[in-house]
Amino acid sequence: xxxxxxxxxxxxxxxxxxxxxxxxxxxxxxxxxxxxxxxxxxxxxxxxxxxxxxxxxxxxxxxxxxxxxxxxxxxxxxxxxxxxxxxxxxxxxxxxxxxxxxxxxxxxxxxxxxxxxxxxxxxxxxxxxxxxxxxxxxxxxxxxxxxxxxxxxxxxxxxxxxxxxxxxxxxxxxxxxxxxxxxxxxxxxxxxxxxxxxxxxxxxxxxxxxxxxxxxxxxxxxxxxxxxxxxxxxxxxxxxxxxxxxxxxxxxxxxxxxxxxxxxxxxxxxxxxxxxxxxxxxxxxxxxxxxxxxxxxxxxxxxxxxxxxxxxxxxxxxxxxxxxxxxxxxxxxxxxxxxxxxxxxxxxxxxxxxxxxxxxxxxxxxxxxxxxxxxxxxxxxxxxxxxxxxxxxxxxxxxxxxxxxxxxxxxxxxxxxxxxx
Amino acid sequence: xxxxxxxxxxxxxxxxxxxxxxxxxxxxxxxxxxxxxxxxxxxxxxxxxxxxxxxxxxxxxxxxxxxxxxxxxxxxxxxxxxxxxxxxxxxxxxxxxxxxxxxxxxx
Numbered sequence: 001x002x003x004x005x006x007x008x009x010x011x012x013x014x015x016x017x018x019x020x021x022x023x024x025x026x027x028x029x030x031x032x033x034x035x036x037x038x039x040x041x042x043x044x045x046x047x048x049x050x051x052x053x054x055x056x057x058x059x060x061x062x063x064x065x066x067x068x069x070x071x072x073x074x075x076x077x078x079x080x081x082x083x084x085x086x087x088x089x090x091x092x093x094x095x096x097x098x099x100x101x102x103x104x105x106x107x108x109x110x111x112x113x114x115x116x117x118x119x120x121x122x123x124x125x126x127x128x129x130x131x132x133x134x135x136x137x138x139x140x141x142x143x144x145x146x147x148x149x150x151x152x153x154x155x156x157x158x159x160x161x162x163x164x165x166x167x168x169x170x171x172x173x174x175x176x177x178x179x180x181x182x183x184x185x186x187x188x189x190x191x192x193x194x195x196x197x198x199x200x201x202x203x204x205x206x207x208x209x210x211x212x213x214x215x216x217x218x219x220x221x222x223x224x225x226x227x228x229x230x231x232x233x234x235x236x237x238x239x240x241x242x243x244x245x246x247x248x249x250x251x252x253x254x255x256x257x258x259x260x261x262x263x264x265x266x267x268x269x270x271x272x273x274x275x276x277x278x279x280x281x282x283x284x285x286x287x288x289x290x291x292x293x294x295x296x297x298x299x300x301x302x303x304x305x306x307x308x309x310x311x312x313x314x315x316x317x318x319x320x321x322x323x324x325x326x327x328x329x330x331x332x333x334x335x336x337x338x339x340x341x342x343x344x345x346x347x348x349x350x351x352x353x354x355x356x357x358x359x360x361x362x363x364x365x366x367x368x369x370x371x372x373x374x375x376x377x378x379x380x381x382x383x384x385x386x387x388x389x390x391x392x393x394x395x396x397x398x399x400x401x402x403x404x405x406x407x408x409x410x411x412x413x414x415x416x417x418x419x420x421x
Numbered sequence: 422x423x424x425x426x427x428x429x430x431x432x433x434x435x436x437x438x439x440x441x442x443x444x445x446x447x448x449x450x451x452x453x454x455x456x457x458x459x460x461x462x463x464x465x466x467x468x469x470x471x472x473x474x475x476x477x478x479x480x481x482x483x484x485x486x487x488x489x490x491x492x493x494x495x496x497x498x499x500x501x502x503x504x505x506x507x508x509x510x511x512x513x514x515x516x517x518x519x520x521x522x523x524x525x526x527x528x
Contacts, residue, residue, distance in 0.1 A: 025455065044462045060451075069453025300460050301467075305528075323528070328466040335488070337466060378488050382468065382495030407494075 004030075005102035007314060008093055010083050010253065011109030012036025014044070014300055015282025017064050018307030019107045019314075020075040026315050033076045033101070035083060035093075040133055041067065042077075046300060048136035049161050050330045053168040056140050062133065086257035088275060105277050105314045108254055108265060109307070112247035112283035112298060117156060121218030124225040126240040130161055131247075139165065140172075142240035147174040151239025154178075154228050156215055158185040160329050162244030163198065167331040169242075170205050177236055178202070179213035179228065189338070190361070191348045194373050197357040198331065205332060210236075247298060249284045262286050264296055269320035271310035279313050281306035287321075295341075299327045324371075324388035326381075337381035340371030340388050349400040352377050360384070362399040369393035386410055423512045428522035430456040439512035445521060446470040446508035456523025463508040468492040469527040470507045475520040479503055482510060498524030 007023065009016045012034045020034050036042070042064040052062065070077055082096035086106065093101045114129035116122060128139050146153050146169075153169045155162045158180030169176045184195035185202075202209055214231035218241060228236045249264035260266040260274040264286030271279045282303035287295045305321040312319035326339040334357065345363035352359030352375075360380035363371040369392075372384035383406040387393065390410065398404040422438040427449055429435075439448045449457050449470075458469035465488050474482065482505065485493065489509045493500055507521060 046462060046464075063451060065453060066451030069451060072453040300462075301528075304458065304460055326467075328461060328464065330464070335464075335466065379491040379494065382492055386495055 005091065005104040006031030006033050007105045007107065008101060008103040009034045009107040009109060010093070011111055011282070011284070012038070012042045012077060012079070013109060013111050013282065013303070014042075014064060015111075015284075015303035015307045015310075016107070016109035017042045017075075018304050019109060019279075019281060019311050020070075021065075021073060022308045022311030023314060024073045024075070026311055026317070028311075028315060030104075031076070032074065033078060034070075035078045035081050037080065037082050038132060039080050041065075041070075041079065043133060044300075045131070046328075048133065049130055049164040050168065052136050053140045053143070053165065054171055056137050059133065083253060086253055086278075088257055088278075091277070103277075105279075107310055107314065108273070108278065108280040108284060109282045109303075109310075110250040110253060110280075110284040112249045114243070115246045115248050117215065117218075117243045117245065119215055119217050121220060121225065122243075124218055124220040125222075126220075126224035126238075127218060127243065128240060129243050130165065139240075139242055142242075143169045143172050143174050146239035147172050149239060150175070152177055152237055153240055153242065154236050154238040155242045155244060156228070157244035157246070158182075158209070158211075159188070159244055159246065160186065162242065163202065163331055164329060165242050165244060166202060166207050167205070170207060170332075174239075175208075176206070177208040177210065177238075179210050179215060179230065179236065181212065181214055183211050185209070189342065190373055191342065191345070191363065193348060193350060193354070194361050194375070197354065197359070197375060198334075198336075201332060201334060201357065247283065249286065249296070251284055254278075254280065254284075262294060267306070269309070269322065270313045270318050271306045271321070272313050279310035281310040297325050299325065301326050324385060326385055333376075335376050335378065337374045337378070338371070339374075339381060339385045340369070342371035342373070345370060347396055349396045351380065351400055351402055362394075362396070364393075364396050364399075367393075367396070369399070380406070383407055383410070423514055423517040423519070425512065425516070426518070426520040427454045428520065429454060430523055430525045441512055441514060443512050444508050445472070445510040445512065445519075446506075448512070449507065449523075454523070456525075456527070457507065458527040459508060460528070461508075465489055465492060465506060465509060467528075468496050468506060471496040471498060471527060472505055472507045472510075472521040472523050473501055474503045474505050474510075475522075476503050478516070478519045481515055481519075485509065496524075497526045497528050 043062040152175040265280040342363040347364040360374040374381035461467035
């Protein structure tokens with residue numbers, strides 16, 4: 001029997017939109033509905049912690065795709081719609097309105113939510129997290145008020161979001177304190193040498209960095225937060241508090257419907273969940289790798305590539321996501337680009353100028369390249385991305401030698417391939 | 422309102438009228454032209470908005486910045502002498518009639 005029900009996609013962010021577009025590109029001709037729970041049509045999130053904070057402008061500049069693009073591809077869009085449950089036995093979605101929608105296949109791209117600060121006072125006014133356009137506008141306004149009133153902005157968390165917000169707040173003229181629980185910045189994803197470079201840059205721009213800070217409570221009143229207290233008894237004055245302590249993948253619908261979840265909706269390399277008619281992509285997922293490890297990525301590339309896999313899987317095809325993960329962050333005039341997964345490295349070498357800073361850190365495990373972080377070293381990043389995608393590795397000595405052309409390894413590889421054909 | 426002719430990898434053509442100041446990437450993405458990904462949204466960080474500019478128009482474009490040049494050296498599709506990143510190309514009246522083509526692959 002041919003099913004006439006549409007494919008439904010829950011979540012209208014980067015992953016959801018890409019699933020819809022890839023379905024069309026792969027030749028799916030039947031109905032397609034994208035269901036989002038925000039009021040704005042699909043938009044990009046990365047600028048929200050960067051340029052957008054400095055100049056919140058028209059929504060159109062953030063648009064992921066224009067209405068015209070969705071219409072051309074016959075992608076129907078429902079905004080402001082909360083899905084309350086998946087009824088797998090009936091192949092239906094239940095909406096908060098009570099409506100039921102039939103699906104032939106289902107894609108989940110429900111994203112993630114900013115992790116809330118689990119201490120007393122976290123509910124005070126001017127304690128803000130960043131995820132949506134509205135959040136970004138509120139943070140931008142709060143920073144401007146702090147700058148005008150000469151009150152400090154306190155950022156909790158020295159990861160990407162926290163540091164991008166701190167850099168933007170300095171540009172807007174506010175005093176900024178960053179409270180980080182661990183001994184260095186971005187410690188979960190970078191080597192100490194990279195953390196140290198960013199520490200120097202933030203300090204040079206006047207950010208007060210505090211390490212080993214365990215936030216215990218926030219103080220304030222009807223006018224909002226006034227101070228942040230830490231376990232060592234210190235109190236930091238705050239005109240606003242920006243909380244950047246990570247995200248929680250939104251796997252609630254999937255978990256309630258009995259899909260396997262483990263800190264996210266569990267998917268394989270092809271974005272398939274434990275239900276053959278349901279796929280998932282983007283921030284809401286946790287990927288089980290071939291070696292059994294669980295990988296959680298929160299990035300545009302992950303959303304886009306998993307979405308392509310998901311669309312293929314919905315049509316019964318296998319398109320595994322195998323490219324090296326990459327990510328970028330802008331802080332002041334440093335363009336940080338990261339590729340690969342540095343977890344488990346046993347050696348780091350650098351190439352470039354550590355002081356400026358304009359260098360790359362090459363991570364090796366057992367002599368093989370596994371990841372590269374590039375600070376304003378675009379060419380290193382692009383070449384490393386290709387090396388990792390091709391399974392090629394310089395030696396640590398080659399990586400550290402500025403005279404050695406990484407490109408030459410790629411040329412050599414293609415010659416070998418051509419010669420062997 | 423400069424008009425830009427886009428050619429998709431499959432050969433389909435679309436002509437769009439761009440607001441001056443809009444990037445060629447932005448307008449293509451808004452209109453749903455195939456063959457462009459623009460994953461980083463115009464930050465010159467990903468090289469997934471690579472296009473080939475009709476050679477006659479190359480001289481009318483500002484030369485690529487160092488970053489763009491370096492990104493171009495490692496695009497996914499073949500790099501040609503007329504390769505540019507469309508996020509770095511801003512529509513101006515002088516570009517009325519320009520043609521760009523998107524390659525087979527962006528990532």
